Amino acid sequence: MNDERDSLAELEALSKQVANAIIKNDIVRLISHNDADGLSAAGIMCNALYRRGIRFQVTIVSQFDQSTIELIEKTSNGTVILCDMGSSQVELASKIKNAIIIDHHKPTGKLEHAHFNPHLIGIDGSSFLCASCGAYMVARQMGENGDLAGLALAGAIGDKQALGGANKLILDEAIENRTVTIKKGLRMGDDPIDELLEYGVDPYLDITGDKDKIKTFLDTLGIKGRLGELPEEQLIKLTSALVLKLAKQNPAAVDSLIGEVYTLNNEVVPNVFDFVNLLNACGKAEKAGLAIALCMRDASVADEARAITREHQRALISTIKKAQAEVKTARNFRYVLLDDSSGTGIIAGTMTRYLYPDKPFITLNEVEDKIKISGRGTRKLVTAGLDLAAAMREASASVGGIGGGHDVAAGASIPKGTAMKFIDTVDLIIEKQLKGKA
Numbered sequence: 517m518n519d520e521r522d523s524l525a526e527l528e529a530l531s532k533q534v535a536n537a538i539i540k541n542d543i544v545r546l547i548s549h550n551d552a553d554g555l556s557a558a559g560i561m562c563n564a565l566y567r568r569g570i571r572f573q574v575t576i577v578s579q580f581d582q583s584t585i586e587l588i589e590k591t592s593n594g595t596v597i598l599c600d601m602g603s604s605q606v607e608l609a610s611k612i613k614n615a616i617i618i619d620h621h622k623p624t625g626k627l628e629h630a631h632f633n634p635h636l637i638g639i640d641g642s643s644f645l646c647a648s649c650g651a652y653m654v655a656r657q658m659g660e661n662g663d664l665a666g667l668a669l670a671g672a673i674g675d676k677q678a679l680g681g682a683n684k685l686i687l688d689e690a691i692e693n694r695t696v697t698i699k700k701g702l703r704m705g706d707d708p709i710d711e712l713l714e715y716g717v718d719p720y721l722d723i724t725g726d727k728d729k730i731k732t733f734l735d736t737l738g739i740k741g742r743l744g745e746l747p748e749e750q751l752i753k754l755t756s757a758l759v760l761k762l763a764k765q766n767p768a769a770v771d772s773l774i775g776e777v778y779t780l781n782n783e784v785v786p787n788v789f790d791f792v793n794l795l796n797a798c799g800k801a802e803k804a805g806l807a808i809a810l811c812m813r814d815a816s817v818a819d820e821a822r823a824i825t826r827e828h829q830r831a832l833i834s835t836i837k838k839a840q841a842e843v844k845t846a847r848n849f850r851y852v853l854l855d856d857s858s859g860t861g862i863i864a865g866t867m868t869r870y871l872y873p874d875k876p877f878i879t880l881n882e883v884e885d886k887i888k889i890s891g892r893g894t895r896k897l898v899t900a901g902l903d904l905a906a907a908m909r910e911a912s913a914s915v916g917g918i919g920g921g922h923d924v925a926a927g928a929s930i931p932k933g934t935a936m937k938f939i940d941t942v943d944l945i946i947e948k949q950l951k952g953k954a
């Protein structure tokens with residue numbers, strides 16, 4: 517209890533410093549990342565800035581690199597808030613004169629800028645406090661913004677963080693002020709069950725994306741309708757059947773299928789899993805404006821966002837199926853080489869969560885003159901010594917690229933033509949990491 521109180525006091529002190537740096541400005545440039553966590557963080561900041569009367573221009577990027585610095589130099593000579601990026605690219609972030617950083621990636625050096633990062637006060641930001649939760653802590657110090665906690669928790673769910681540790685402090689407060697309510701159940705969206713199974717990748721099953729197989733599966737069980745409205749007896753039947761399927765693929769994944777389901781009472785899409793899917797899809801489909809509008813509670817964009825999400829999910833599932841047929845095995849990880857695909861992170865995550873949990877998975881995706889890389893592991897592998905952020909950083913630097921991220925989820929960008937050397941190098945690094953702890 518004391519530990520929790522100490523953590524909260526430290527988080528509040530750090531967020532106050534950063535909030536004070538923000539509220540001095542009349543106008544700011546806001547840059548964030550295009551996944552659910554980055555978008556929720558940006559959404560929280562947009563709300564807090566708007567309520568405070570601070571003008572802002574927001575841009576969502578797929579990664580923080582030299583092109584982000586060029587964009588900033590072209591479009592701003594004032595204060596820049598970086599969300600979900602900057603801490604682990606100290607050299608790059610230091611090129612921005614007036615930056616304020618709200619991030620949860622492990623810092624790789626010291627920054628002169630105002631800087632919120634849970635790692636600075638001994639909290640592991642890869643597992644227990646994401647960027648949107650950091651943005652929420654800062655927003656709480658900028659004004660009456662406690663109602664934005666649902667967005668913070670959406671980011672944590674999007675980043676697959678457990679709502680324990682520092683995240684739990686936010687969750688408890690949100691429950692107390694009824695911003696969020698919890699029920700137990702299947703951790704899926706609220707749509708008709710056949711659509712959830714057709715378009716969702718959580719869980720990714722042998723029937724995912726296949727209308728006919730899903731119909732047979734549901735008809736056999738005698739189940740039809742929206743998940744949230746199924747009678748209890750049908751819900752139990754469905755849960756057992758899904759658990760049985762998952763247990764055959766990866767029993768550990770059952771834990772993430774059943775558990776707490778969060779309702780975001782203030783948001784225009786209240787089921788947290790639906791909301792996260794919309795943010796991720798809009799971000800990846802380069803419709804980040806819609807995602808930010810959703811975070812600013814503009815219900816008029818929800819239908820368009822849903823249509824984009826369906827399209828994105830359809831394409832994603834077809835890419836995952838294609839990737840499944842082309843999985844290659846290095847000594848210490850599995851990988852796939854793709855061409856101009858989207859959703860590389862989700863592909864790698866789906867592979868480790870549902871199909872191949874025993875080794876990390878790396879997706880290499882050639883886009884124009886670069887190869888974009890996403891790596892995903894499991895908490896179990898991290899406990900065994902895996903640090904994908906370090907592996908990505910070192911292996912990409914060895915071929916003239918850049919990379920980083922978290923121990924369990926990391927990425928890189930390398931020049932075209934260097935994939936095989938990258939694969940060999942990353943294989944050696946991961947081997948050392950896992951042997952080091954064995």
Ligand code: C5P
Pocket residue numbers: 551579600601621860861889890891918919920921922925926927928929
């Ligand atoms: O792009 P993806 O979702 O795979 O990124 C996973 C993590 O790796 C994110 O935290 C992202 O910020 C980080 N990353 C990075 N450098 C890159 C690509 C991704 O630090 N070039």
